Amino acid sequence: MNVAVNPAAGGGFSRLLGRFGWAVAGIAIVAVFWLLAGYWLSVNPTTVTFSKFGLIPTLQAFPELWGEGKIQAASAASGYRLGAGLLIAIAIGVPIGVLMGRIKWFNNYTNSPFQFVRMISPLAWTPLAVLVFATWNGSIIFLIAVASVWPVIFATAAGLAKVDPNWFKVARNLGAKPWHMLTKLIVPAIMFDVLSGIRLALGVAWIVLVPAEYLGVTSGLGYAIEDARETLSYNHLTALVVTIGIIGYFLDGTLVSLIKRFSWHRGGV
Structure with missing residues (x-):
């Protein structure tokens, strides 16, 4: 058969x-x-x-750190700061990006200043953040937001600039209200680019987060690494570095999966 x-x-x-x-x-x-x-x-x-930086001591350190709850506690604290900073960056970056993509004079006025500020290292804002915010948590979240807002802004603006202007003409001729233009045309058209910008922002924010947590706080992955260094627990230090890589890889993979859902009109990721 x-x-x-x-x-x-x-x-x-x-x-x-x-x-x-x-x-x-x-x-x-x-x-x-x-x-x-x-x-x-x-x-x-x-x-x-x-x-103790070797592979075997590092692998042996994982159950120790997990059993003591250090990995879970540090990851939760860092995750909160990362999430808060990214949400602020998205809430600010997407509307500004839409304005840059839709309003020519706004783009002309803001593009050069934004590009200038974007090139300043996020960690260079640390003294200002410490002066402005009453807590180290607030300072770190501010640094993450400053670091990650620029990819969101420019990716959103670039995505909207690629939208065919005739789409807007057709929508207006069909009587579409501004809210419908936003929700039914602009958002679906730029979603791929926005998610791509968020992916870039996540990478930048994840890099900034760890050194920012060296400063003042007593929780988070950055603090845990600094604590392991000071106590000469090199196997714990390396295990925490690997943990950062694993979490970052997982977060990036999650965003890639979301981006692929919107890649049908952009030729893939």
């Missing part, structure tokens, strides 16, 4: 297996080099103190 085989399904499984295969191979290569580096540090008398 002949059995029908769906080549598309087999091809999809092969592609999925191929992607996972390359990912596993890449991780394995990094693990081998990390293991060898840790071994070299442990057998060299002048560097044996730093052998």
Whole structure:
């Protein structure tokens, strides 16, 4: 009896297996080099103190940190600051981006000043943030918002600038009200670009978050790393660094999945 085989399904499984295969191979290569580096540090008398940076001590540190609740508590504190800063950046960045994309004179007046301020390191605003805000939490959230608002603004403006002007003419001719123009035309048209901007903003915010948490606070992943350094718990330090990478990778992957839902009119991610 002949059995029908769906080549598309087999091809999809092969592609999925191929992607996972390359990912596993890449991780394995990094693990081998990390293991060898840790071994070299442990057998060299002048560097044996730093052998806890090795792979095996790092893996052993994970259950210790998890059992003590340090990973969960630090991740929750950092996640709150990251989420608050990003929400502020999105709430400010999307409307400004829409204005830049729709109103030519507004774009002409604001583009150069915004580009200038964008190039200032977010951490350079730390002294001002400390003076303005009464708490370190407020200062850190401000720094994250300042760091992440620019990708949202410019991605939104660029997305709206790519929308065919005839769409707006047709909508007006059909009697669309401003609210309908916003919700039925502008938002769907720019959603891909907005999410792409948020993805870039997330990357910048995640980078700024950790050094910002070195300053004053007693919670968060940045504080946990600084505490591990001061107590010479190098295996904990490395485990926390890996934790930051894992969380960041997961957050980025989540946004990529959302972006792909809106990639049908942009040719993919």
